[in-house]
Amino acid sequence: MRIYHPSDAAEAxxxxxxxxxxxxxxxxxxxxxxxxxxxxxxxLIDITGLPLSGIRQEDGKVIIGALTTLEExxxxxxxxxxxxDAAAFDASLQLRNSATIGGNFALRRFDSYMIPALxxxxxxxxxxxxxxxxxxxxxxxxxxxxxxxxxxxxxxxxGREGESVRIARSSHAHAAVTGxxxxxxYAYAVSSSGIAYGGPDAWKEISFTDDxxxxxxxxRYLASVxxxx
Ligand SMILES: Cc1cc2nc3c(=O)[nH]c(=O)nc-3n(C[C@H](O)[C@H](O)[C@H](O)COP(=O)(O)OP(=O)(O)OC[C@H]3O[C@@H](n4cnc5c(N)ncnc54)[C@H](O)[C@@H]3O)c2cc1C
Numbered sequence: 421m422r423i424y425h426p427s428d429a430a431e432a433x434x435x436x437x438x439x440x441x442x443x444x445x446x447x448x449x450x451x452x453x454x455x456x457x458x459x460x461x462x463x464l465i466d467i468t469g470l471p472l473s474g475i476r477q478e479d480g481k482v483i484i485g486a487l488t489t490l491e492e493x494x495x496x497x498x499x500x501x502x503x504x505d506a507a508a509f510d511a512s513l514q515l516r517n518s519a520t521i522g523g524n525f526a527l528r529r530f531d532s533y534m535i536p537a538l539x540x541x542x543x544x545x546x547x548x549x550x551x552x553x554x555x556x557x558x559x560x561x562x563x564x565x566x567x568x569x570x571x572x573x574x575x576x577x578x579g580r581e582g583e584s585v586r587i588a589r590s591s592h593a594h595a596a597v598t599g600x601x602x603x604x605x606y607a608y609a610v611s612s613s614g615i616a617y618g619g620p621d622a623w624k625e626i627s628f629t630d631d632x633x634x635x636x637x638x639x640r641y642l643a644s645v646x647x648x649x
Contacts, residue, residue, distance in 0.1 A: 421460065421461060421462075421463075421464065422463045422464070423445065423463075423464045423465075423466050424439070424442075424463065424464070424465045424466065425466050425469060426465060426466075426467070426470070428470065429467075429470055429472075429548040429570050429572060430548060430552075432444065432465050432467050432470065432548070432570050433548050433549065433550055433568070433569060433570050434550070435463075435465045436465055436568045436570070437550060437568055439463040439465070440463075441459060441462050441463065442462060442463040442464065442465055443458050443462050443463075443464055443465070444464075444465050444467050444522075444523075444526075444570065445464040445465060445466045445467065445468065446467055446468065446486070446487055446520040446522055446523040447487075447489065447518035447519045447520045447523050448518060449515055449518050449519045449523070450523060450527055451464060457527075467487065467570065468487065470487070471485075472485045472486045472487040472488075472522070472572055472573065473485045473487040473488050473489075473492075474488060474492075475488055475492065475493070475496045475498050475499060476498070477498050477578055480577060480578055481575045481576065481577060481578060482498050482499055482500070482575070482576050482577075482578050483573050483574070483575050484499065484521055484573060484574045484575075484576075485572070485573050486520060486521060486522030486570075486571040486572055486573055486574070487520050487522060488520060488521050489516060489517055489518060489519060489520055489521075490507040490508075490510050490515075490516040490519045490520070490521065490524070490533065490534070491507070491513065491516035491517045493507040493521060494507040494508045494516065498578070499576075500541065500576060500577075500578070500579065500580045500581070500582065500602075501581075501582075502537055502540075502541075502580075502581070502582035502583050502584045502600060502602060503534075503537045503538070503541060503576065503580075503582075503584070505537075505583075505584040506533055506534050506536070506537035506538075506584040506598075506600065507521075507533065507534065509533040509584070509586045509595070509598065510533050511591035511592045512592065521534055521538075521574060522571040525538060525545075525558070525561075525562075525571060525574070526567075526571060528562070528615070529609075530609055530610060530611055530612060530613060530614060530615060531594050531595045531598060531609060531611045531633075532598065532609050532615070533586075533598070535562070535598075535607070535609055535615060536584065536598050536599050536600035536607035536608060536609050536615075536617070537582070537584050537600040537602075537607075538558045538574060538576075539558055539559055539562065539600070539605070539607035539615075539617040540582055540600035540601055540602040540605045540606060540607040540617065541558075541576045541577075541580050541582060541600070541602050541605075542557065542558070542559075542576075542577075542602070542603075542605055543557070543558040543574045543575060543576045544556065544557055544558065544574070544575045544576075545557070545558050545561050545571055545572075545573070545574055545575075546571075546572040546573045546574075546575070547561070547567075547569040547570065547571055547572060548569060548570040548572055549569040553572070554569070558574070559617065562615070580602055580603065581602065581603060582600055582601055582602025582603065583600065583601055583602070583647070584598075584599070584600045585597075585598070585599050585600070585646050585647070586598045586599075587642050587646075588633070589633070593633075594611060594632070594633055595609075595611060595633065596610070596611050596633035596634045596638070596639050596642060597609070597610050597611070597639055597642040597643050597646060598610075599623075599643070599646045599647065601620075601647050604619075605617065605618070606618065606619060606620050606622050606623075606647065607622070608622060608623040608626065608643050608646070610623070610626050610628060610639050610643060611631055611633040611634075611639065612629045612630075612631040612633075613626050613627060613628045613629045613636070613639060614626040614627060620647065623640075623643035623644065623646075626643070628640045628643075
């Protein structure tokens with residue numbers, strides 16, 4: 421395994437484009453884990469030395485650096501409560517202490533802890549691309565299948581209200597359905613099936629599939645009642 425240490429975000433992005441099959445190394449909980457979806461010999465671009473951590477409030481927005489860990493988010497009084505709840509869905513303290521919000525969002529997992537809350541909160545993301553820094557909505561970033569840009573930070577309205585829900589057999593088991601709603605925006609992540617966001621019926625766009633978390637019918641039912649009652 422080769423690990424590269426860029427001195428700034430622009431160099432990290434340049435390396436990501438130059439090195440075939442490379443990945444950024446943030447918390448490392450996915451890229452370094454046994455049985456990872458990422459090849460064991462993938463070149464890794466260590467971004468942990470870049471100044472991308474921390475949470476601050478600015479002009480009515482809460483800015484969360486991409487390297488901020490799920491545990492830091494869970495404990496921050498600045499972060500809207502339903503986003504803190506989403507970070508707490510990662511039930512392992514050891515994982516939460518390493519796993520970053522940037523890594524979680526970039527992975528686009530269908531059992532993601534954070535993606536529904538970030539989509540429902542209409543978060544904006546700052547990115548470093550080959551042509552410099554850009555700002556996009558989280559939804560716009562998410563609509564692309566792959567993006568080699570470096571996520572720098574997430575920005576959400578301070579005081580944004582919402583709710584996050586996760587259904588799994590136990591707190592440590594993979595989620596069957598995770599969802600969030602905030603001020604009329606709904607987002608659903610369904611294991612092995614997909615992610616959808618928009619109105620309350622956005623879950624209908626998902627092609628539900630059987631897996632070890634439950635049958636397609638079971639997950640369709642869960643999604644349909646997630647925010648009812
Ligand atoms: C036992 C176990 C269970 C897990 N269960 C879940 C689960 O249920 N749900 C879930 O969502 N995750 C799960 N994970 C995966 C992982 O822990 C989290 O998704 C975590 O938030 C990933 O963040 P990281 O910083 O560790 O990412 P890393 O492992 O460092 O990187 C993961 C990916 O994100 C990319 N990346 C990292 N940072 C950035 C950035 N700033 N900009 C652009 N791309 C970036 C990397 O290129 C890489 O492709 C699990 C992991 C383990 C070990």
